Every structure is written in structure tokens, then in C-alpha cells.
Amino acid sequence: MTPIGSALSLTPFNFILISMSQIAELTLDGKKYEFPIIEGSEQEKAIDISKLRDQTGYITIDSGYKNTGATKSAITFLDGEEGILNYRGYSIEDLAEKSSFLEVAYLLIYGELPTEKQFAEFEHEIRTHTLVNEDMRKIFEGFPVNAHPMGVLSSLVSAMSAFYPDANGQNSEEATQLHIIRLLAKLPTIATWSYKKSQGHPVNYPQNDLDYCSNFLNMMFSLPVAKYNVDPVVSAALNKLLILHADHEQNCSTSTVRLVGSSHANIFSSISSGISALWGPLHGGANQEVIEMLEAIKADGGDTQKYINMAKDKSSGFRLFGFGHRVYKNFDPRARIIKKAADDVLNKLGINDPVLEIAQKLEKAALEDEYFVQRKLYPNVDFYSGIIYRALGIPTNMFTVMFAIGRLPGWIAQWKEMRENKEPIGRPRQIYTGAPKRDFVLMSERK
Ligand code: CMC
Numbered sequence: 001m002t003p004i005g006s007a008l009s010l011t012p013f014n015f016i017l018i019s020m021s022q023i024a025e026l027t028l029d030g031k032k033y034e035f036p037i038i039e040g041s042e043q044e045k046a047i048d049i050s051k052l053r054d055q056t057g058y059i060t061i062d063s064g065y066k067n068t069g070a071t072k073s074a075i076t077f078l079d080g081e082e083g084i085l086n087y088r089g090y091s092i093e094d095l096a097e098k099s100s101f102l103e104v105a106y107l108l109i110y111g112e113l114p115t116e117k118q119f120a121e122f123e124h125e126i127r128t129h130t131l132v133n134e135d136m137r138k139i140f141e142g143f144p145v146n147a148h149p150m151g152v153l154s155s156l157v158s159a160m161s162a163f164y165p166d167a168n169g170q171n172s173e174e175a176t177q178l179h180i181i182r183l184l185a186k187l188p189t190i191a192t193w194s195y196k197k198s199q200g201h202p203v204n205y206p207q208n209d210l211d212y213c214s215n216f217l218n219m220m221f222s223l224p225v226a227k228y229n230v231d232p233v234v235s236a237a238l239n240k241l242l243i244l245h246a247d248h249e250q251n252c253s254t255s256t257v258r259l260v261g262s263s264h265a266n267i268f269s270s271i272s273s274g275i276s277a278l279w280g281p282l283h284g285g286a287n288q289e290v291i292e293m294l295e296a297i298k299a300d301g302g303d304t305q306k307y308i309n310m311a312k313d314k315s316s317g318f319r320l321f322g323f324g325h326r327v328y329k330n331f332d333p334r335a336r337i338i339k340k341a342a343d344d345v346l347n348k349l350g351i352n353d354p355v356l357e358i359a360q361k362l363e364k365a366a367l368e369d370e371y372f373v374q375r376k377l378y379p380n381v382d383f384y385s386g387i388i389y390r391a392l393g394i395p396t397n398m399f400t401v402m403f404a405i406g407r408l409p410g411w412i413a414q415w416k417e418m419r420e421n422k423e424p425i426g427r428p429r430q431i432y433t434g435a436p437k438r439d440f441v442l443m444s445e446r447k
Helices: 052-056 092-098 101-110 116-127 134-141 149-163 173-199 212-221 232-245 252-261 267-279 286-299 304-312 333-349 354-367 370-374 381-391 396-420
Strands: 017-028 031-039 045-047 076-079 084-087
Touching: 031 052, 084 092, 084 101, 084 333, 092 232, 092 333, 101 116, 101 212, 101 232, 101 396, 116 173, 116 212, 134 149, 134 173, 149 173, 149 267, 149 396, 173 212, 173 267, 173 396, 212 232, 232 333, 232 381, 232 396, 252 267, 252 396, 267 396, 286 304, 286 354, 286 381, 286 396, 304 354, 333 354, 333 381, 354 370, 354 381, 381 396
Parallel strands: none
Antiparallel strands: 017 031, 031 045, 076 084
16 A cells, blocks of 8 residues: 555654653651652643652542643644644634545644645545455344434444455555554444445445545445435535544543553553443543433423433432533633534535524523533533534434544554553552451351
């Protein structure tokens, strides 16, 4: 295969500065210890505790990793207080406005925006690897018609490791490059199969003369009996949504990809684990939950206050889906862009979706409510994305699949960075809270 310009020779950036004048002091049991402070290229700071246990016998504990930096990464920067999100230094606002999803994928994976020649080669490689092995179809055909598309997606991506067994073990740069292209090219093809099956329609083959988003839309919506013309408004909206989802530093699914990959598991298995992690309703699965929640509010007479009250009542077990974020404590810049895009897309397509009004009402009520203000809970990327997906004709149970297609370049970039930086196997420690050592009692003697 053609190597993609000079992309493979790019070395990952590493702007980490270690200033020995910046030391954190810790006093434990009357003894003083010193630990270096690390500063990133956007001045965020960390205490390097990698020698803590060796020196003191203590570990740190941080359930949910709220305060733990798992890695140094040169891919994505986000500042939750200021609402900043940059991919490789470029702001999400600029990229969403001026770039394309594949260009952003290239940027994330190889570290720089491509030249025209590099991009043409990259796109060509992807276009010519969209076809999926027919034996994968046989596996797919064994899934029940009502299987959730996320379960199918993660299974089939995992199955790719059986179709490309050379991904196991040490891979040359060229072999890894081919696996990356295969993932980017085939994920949309596989993703459309579940929808087609759910409709009782034959699956469509990719059309290599179409661009990435148009090809996906064509595989979703064209029928053997009628030609499907890709609406440029729909294709542009999809392009924007995919860019907004393309990476988000060390979130749950990305950390999963890096952790699984740190055992040197192959790229397909690592990405498949990421897809499974994304499916959860607290992560990417929230976009499906949001629309179902908005529909429920509509069916219940549109009383948004009732649902705000329920979300505030801890005993209800109900959360306002699409609200709150582990890192963003001011606003989610992706949500701002998506909210505006939802308005634009619905206007351009002439769609009047009553749940958009409910979403706006709910957002306004929550942002004025002391509970949400105090806890800094704002709409996140999932709050308005479903409304756009719906306007594009994507069914609700495919929303998280759309998130996965968008996040794929981020997962790949993070997996690649982790392997190139030769990161050690991920293996957190714990504080044991079970029974202390005790003697085994024979079953016949147990009471
Ligand atoms: N509705 C009601 N209360 C909430 C919500 C919510 N959506 N989110 C957080 N809270 C409350 C929570 O009960 C807690 O209250 P208290 O301090 O009284 O115990 C406080 O806010 C802090 O919440 P937390 O669960 O400790 O925060 P976290 O950082 O661990 O969780 C979150 C972040 C995204 C999992 C959470 O906000 C949530 O469950 N949101 C709804 C699901 C959702 O929309 N997920 C999509 C996230 S964005 C897409 C992605 O990248 O995954």
C-alpha cells in the first residue's frame, strides 16, 4: 500500500517541562519527602508520585480517577473551567467550522494538519478499504434482529482481530498503518448493517466515489428500488458532529482503549473495548437516553419542572441525561456548537421537532436552578446531538454508534501514542478491605 506522505515519520510532540525548582513536599510520619512537579504545555500542573510507594510505602487512592493523571499526552487539551477544547493545539470551534472529519482524523492520528498531497493519499486509502470481508457478514447474520447496534459494533470490531491476525504481536509501522486505515474505512460500513437489518432491508455496499460522510449516509438510506441523493445539508451536519466527537483526552472509553492496549493487545481488540465502554449511559450512551427522556417528558405533558425535581431527588435514581460533566465545570464548548447546529439543521431541513422546544425549556429551567448551579451542571455534548441525528434520519438506537464513528480517530491516536511512547502496562493498585488472613474451614465443619 502507498505510505501516507511523511505522516509516519512524525514523532509525537512532548512539551512536558520538568523544573526541578518546583518540588512538592510531603511530610509523612514526621519524615519529609520531595516529589517533582510536572508542567504541561498549557501550564497545567501535576505532582509526579511514581516513586511515592518506593520511598514511603504509601499509595494514593482516587476512586474514579478524579484527580489522577494517567499519562502525558500531546493529542488533546481541555480546560474544564474555561470551556476550552483543542485538538493538537487547534480550537474545536475552528475545526468544526473550517475542517472536515477526515482531516481532523489525520490531525489527531499523525499530529499535524495534512498537506493536500498527504490528505489525498489518506482519503484514497480509506476509500479503497471500505469493503468488509463477506465472512464478517456471516457472523453478523447470526445476531438477532433486535440486537443493540452497539453490541454488534463492538463484537464485529473485535472479530476484525480474527480476520487480520497479523495485528497481534509486534507490528511494523506499515502494518499498523494498514490496520488504522482498515478501522477508519470499515467502521461506517459495519455500523450501517444493524440499521438495515432492523428495517428488514438488504445491506448496502460502500460506494468508493463518495466522500466519508456521504458514503455512510448512502449505505444507511439507499434502497435497491430507489436512488438516494445525499443532501449536502445532512452530510455537512454529520461532518460537524463527527469532528466534535473525535477526541476528548482521557475519558472512560479512551482510558479503556489505552489500558487494554497497554497489555499489547491488538488494535482491534483495544478499540472494541473502547466501544463497549462508550455504550454506558453515563458516557456515550447518554445521547440515546437524552432523546428517550425528552420523549418521555413530552408524552407526560411537557412538564419539565417535574423532571428537574426528580433529578434533584437522590432517592428517585433519576439523572438529567445530557447534563453534567466530569471535567467541564463552566460550559461544554461542544454543546454550544451543537445547540446552534441543531437550530440551523432543523431550519434548513424545515423540520419542527417538538422535543427541541422541550430540551430548550429543560436547559433554561436547570440553568436557573440552585441545585444545578451549585454543582456546576451544564448541558454536555449529548444534550442536543440526538436532536440533530434524529433530523438526519438516524434512529435513536444508532446514536451511540454515531458517537463511536466520531470517536474512532481519537481512540486510534491515543492507542498509537501509548504504544509509540512505550508506556508500561496499566495496572492500578488498591487498598484491600476484605477479611484479614484466616484459616480454611472444611465444608463438613462449617456451620
Ligand atoms: N442530574 C442530576 N444530578 C447530577 C447530574 C445529572 N445529570 N450529574 C451530576 N449530578 C450531581 C450528582 O448527584 C452529585 O451530587 P451530590 O454532590 O449532591 O452528590 C454531583 O452532581 C456531582 O456528580 P458526580 O456524579 O460526582 O459527577 P461525576 O463527575 O462523577 O459525573 C457524569 C459526571 C457525566 C457521569 C454525570 O454528570 C452524569 O451522570 N450525567 C448524566 C449522564 C451524561 O449526560 N453523560 C454524558 C457525559 S458527556 C459525554 C461523554 O463524554 O461521555
